Amino acid sequence: MPEQAIAFPKHVQEKLLQEASESLIHIVARPPQVMLRGQGSYIWDAAGRKYLDFVQGWAVNCLGHSPRVLVQALSQQARTLINGSPAYFNAPMIELARELTTHSALDEVFFGSSGAEANEGAVKLARRYGEKHLHGAHEIITTWNGFHGRTLTTMAASGKAAWDALFEPKTPGFIRVEYGDLEALKQRVTKQTCAVMVEPVQGEAGVILPPAGYLEGLRALCDERGILLILDEIQTGMGRLGSLFGYERFGVVPDIMTLGKGLGGGFPVSALLARRTCSVFSPGDQGGTFCAQPLAMVAGLTVLRELIKRNIPKRALQRGEYLRKCLRALSVEFGFTEVRGMGLLVAVELSSECAAAVSQAAFQRGLLLNAPRPSTLRFMPALTVSNTEINAGLEILSDSLRSVSA
Ligand SMILES: *Cc1c(COP(=O)(O)O)cnc(C)c1O
Numbered sequence: 001m002p003e004q005a006i007a008f009p010k011h012v013q014e015k016l017l018q019e020a021s022e023s024l025i026h027i028v029a030r031p032p033q034v035m036l037r038g039q040g041s042y043i044w045d046a047a048g049r050k051y052l053d054f055v056q057g058w059a060v061n062c063l064g065h066s067p068r069v070l071v072q073a074l075s076q077q078a079r080t081l082i083n084g085s086p087a088y089f090n091a092p093m094i095e096l097a098r099e100l101t102t103h104s105a106l107d108e109v110f111f112g113s114s115g116a117e118a119n120e121g122a123v124k125l126a127r128r129y130g131e132k133h134l135h136g137a138h139e140i141i142t143t144w145n146g147f148h149g150r151t152l153t154t155m156a157a158s159g160k161a162a163w164d165a166l167f168e169p170k171t172p173g174f175i176r177v178e179y180g181d182l183e184a185l186k187q188r189v190t191k192q193t194c195a196v197m198v199e200p201v202q203g204e205a206g207v208i209l210p211p212a213g214y215l216e217g218l219r220a221l222c223d224e225r226g227i228l229l230i231l232d233e234i235q236t237g238m239g240r241l242g243s244l245f246g247y248e249r250f251g252v253v254p255d256i257m258t259l260g261k262g263l264g265g266g267f268p269v270s271a272l273l274a275r276r277t278c279s280v281f282s283p284g285d286q287g288g289t290f291c292a293q294p295l296a297m298v299a300g301l302t303v304l305r306e307l308i309k310r311n312i313p314k315r316a317l318q319r320g321e322y323l324r325k326c327l328r329a330l331s332v333e334f335g336f337t338e339v340r341g342m343g344l345l346v347a348v349e350l351s352s353e354c355a356a357a358v359s360q361a362a363f364q365r366g367l368l369l370n371a372p373r374p375s376t377l378r379f380m381p382a383l384t385v386s387n388t389e390i391n392a393g394l395e396i397l398s399d400s401l402r403s404v405s406a
Pocket residue numbers: 113114115116117119147148149150199203204232233234235236260261
């Protein structure tokens with residue numbers, strides 16, 4: 001695609017920003033730029049400025065911005081059938097369920113639109129299982145700093161201490177323990193416990209890897225106690241960790257798994273997958289107006305087929321290794337205290353709490369980068385990112401780090 005700068009005149013940009021401040025509920029501090037279009041690893045704002053994008057929606061555009069296959073599949077489906085109603089089958093719904101269950105260790109699927117919706121479904125399913133098979137056990141053990149979404153239930157499941165006082169009363173029945181501490185978790189399992197719910201790698205917490213043996217230990221514990229293991233793979237699934245699903249990297253199969261983010265390659269779609277033995281919803285227990293609508297299903301199908309056809313998870317593994325190698329080399333100059341990650345979910349720990357300033361400096365220089373913690377930078381580029389783009393990004397990062405330390 002030619003790099004012609006498509007831009008809005010200055011007065012149009014100003015009008016948009018004015019209207020934004022008047023009409024949008026202020027939920028997050030956004031810079032005064034309006035994003036206009038994207039292609040691959042790049043995004044352009046309304047002034048025509050180009051940014052290398054290592055945020056990619058929020059780890060959702062796994063094939064980059066507006067990949068041709070997705071554009072074609074969505075346009076074709078939009079012409080054919082946008083919404084056939086959740087009350088009826090549609091072909092893409094069945095095909096995507098078929099492909100997800102063929103390529104994963106799980107058997108049945110429910111589709112939603114957001115990650116939080118899939119996780120709500122997982123909580124409901126685990127409680128239903130508790131009701132049917134565990135004498136009404138309903139508690140779910142989750143972890144501190146875990147992130148599962150922003151509905152009242154998924155906020156309660158998340159382990160953000162700052163959220164505890166918000167919007168009370170939230171859904172009860174969640175017990176939080178330290179991530180990575182198998183013993184602590186074991187001690188909290190009671191007759192009331194129906195499930196354990198964790199991220200294979202904690203994403204929003206700043207890319208926290210599980211200690212060796214942790215997920216295997218959780219699997220063994222759940223088997224021993226007859227409770228369910230729920231893996232929230234909304235961030236780690238769909239190739240991000242260098243395998244199609246994150247659990248493959250650990251050799252641990254969950255009873256329930258949730259997918260979101262990368263599943264639609266930017267289009268909102270999520271999935272709740274379950275093993276046959278714990279797929280215990282009865283008709284009427286679960287649903288949604290937008291569940292399994294054809295446009296979302298086609299997005300998921302296209303992304304899944306593309307990941308498999310082009311062996312993209314393996315490519316993400318190699319690119320991730322390259323990115324970490326380059327970051328470790330930069331560490332000599334900038335004294336990072338840690339470079340960590342798996343596949344293309346990568347973070348660096350800075351030696352001081354200047355991550356937000358670095359991310360802002362990078363934005364000024366044309367690189368989008370996330371700072372999930374005061375001293376942590378997170379990289380979640382497209383899984384199709386090239387080594388050249390990684391090099392370009394790290395050059396901007398280096399300039400930004402120098403400017404902040406100066
Ligand atoms: C992003 C995320 C969610 C929430 O997904 P939404 O689509 O924002 O509702 C849940 N769990 C994990 C691990 C996530 O990264």
